[in-house]
Amino acid sequence: MNPIVSAASVVASGLAVGLAAIGPGIGQGTAAAQAVEGIARQPEAEGRIRGTLLLSLAFMESLTIYGLVVSLALLFANPFTS
Amino acid sequence: MYQNSFSISHSLYLLSEVEVGKHLYWDIAGFQLHGQVFIVTWIVLAALLIFTAIGTSNLKQIPQGLQNFMEYAYEFLQDIAKNQIGEQEYRPWVPYISTVFLFIFTCNWAGALIPWKLIQLPEGELAAPTNDINVTVALALLTSFTYFYAGLSKKGLGYFNRYVSPTPILLPINILEDFTKPLSLSFRLFGNVLADELVVSVFALLVPILIPLPVMTLGLFASSVQALIFSTLSAAYIGEVMEDHH
Numbered sequence A: 001m002n003p004i005v006s007a008a009s010v011v012a013s014g015l016a017v018g019l020a021a022i023g024p025g026i027g028q029g030t031a032a033a034q035a036v037e038g039i040a041r042q043p044e045a046e047g048r049i050r051g052t053l054l055l056s057l058a059f060m061e062s063l064t065i066y067g068l069v070v071s072l073a074l075l076f077a078n079p080f081t082s
Numbered sequence B: 001m002y003q004n005s006f007s008i009s010h011s012l013y014l015l016s017e018v019e020v021g022k023h024l025y026w027d028i029a030g031f032q033l034h035g036q037v038f039i040v041t042w043i044v045l046a047a048l049l050i051f052t053a054i055g056t057s058n059l060k061q062i063p064q065g066l067q068n069f070m071e072y073a074y075e076f077l078q079d080i081a082k083n084q085i086g087e088q089e090y091r092p093w094v095p096y097i098s099t100v101f102l103f104i105f106t107c108n109w110a111g112a113l114i115p116w117k118l119i120q121l122p123e124g125e126l127a128a129p130t131n132d133i134n135v136t137v138a139l140a141l142l143t144s145f146t147y148f149y150a151g152l153s154k155k156g157l158g159y160f161n162r163y164v165s166p167t168p169i170l171l172p173i174n175i176l177e178d179f180t181k182p183l184s185l186s187f188r189l190f191g192n193v194l195a196d197e198l199v200v201s202v203f204a205l206l207v208p209i210l211i212p213l214p215v216m217t218l219g220l221f222a223s224s225v226q227a228l229i230f231s232t233l234s235a236a237y238i239g240e241v242m243e244d245h246h
Helices: A003-041 A043-076 B011-016 B035-056 B065-085 B091-113 B133-164 B168-206 B212-242
Strands: B025-028 B031-034
Touching: A003 A043, A043 B168, A043 B212, B025 B035, B031 B035, B035 B065, B035 B091, B035 B133, B065 B091, B065 B212, B091 B133, B091 B168, B091 B212, B133 B168, B133 B212, B168 B212
Parallel strands: none
Antiparallel strands: B025 B031
């Protein structure tokens, strides 16, 4: 198998997770900040805000997970290593 | 080529080995089946059936013990369907939503809580069935078929109005959405479960004792949230095709 292909796959799999973590990181920060603000403003709504926050955090996290799936495919099921 | 395991060749570390892409193959009628998934799935199904059988035998007017827990779980699952589909027509979809939730939840927790590494297989390893992409794709396709059935049985051929609903310009995007829904559902579940297991395994590889525990707890929490998300999204998709635009 081509060593260039394998080296490029390893580098790309690292980059896939790293780059995919940037956007969701910013998004999760914003969502958490807004949730804290909401709780500070309306402490009685804390339960509902927390539930919605956890659900939406998991949605954002799944974007990073897509990057992880790509990198796992590159590492363990690489279509280019024949 | 890369399908070797990340293991340090030391007997102490054998329990923290992680294998990706290795399966116990069963050849049945020309198909290659991933045996380890079937074994764990049957155990999960048996556990669910036994729990329900014990919980629903000897029903009482004032629930106690396991029956009380069962009723609590049922109301929780009913609320998922009710919140997404609506008070009017959520009832026929409660069985589907709760089946999906319970199956995914039990699979994830069974994969994390039962020490599968103590059982040696000739190839592959026992783990949560949801860390196999075939299982999650099957579950996601079930959701797709279910919402198609829901829309067609409620609206008949008028269901296809949905594809041209705001303007016919959005037709390609609306058709594309039918493909991206199962794709994102299956990848989300598969990736999350596999990521949890990989993180725990890597931690256990580095420090075999005590340090992976908080990560395992986080994994348990995250996998239950994934079960909740899968069932909530299934209910949301079903509710979306059944709502009236008039």
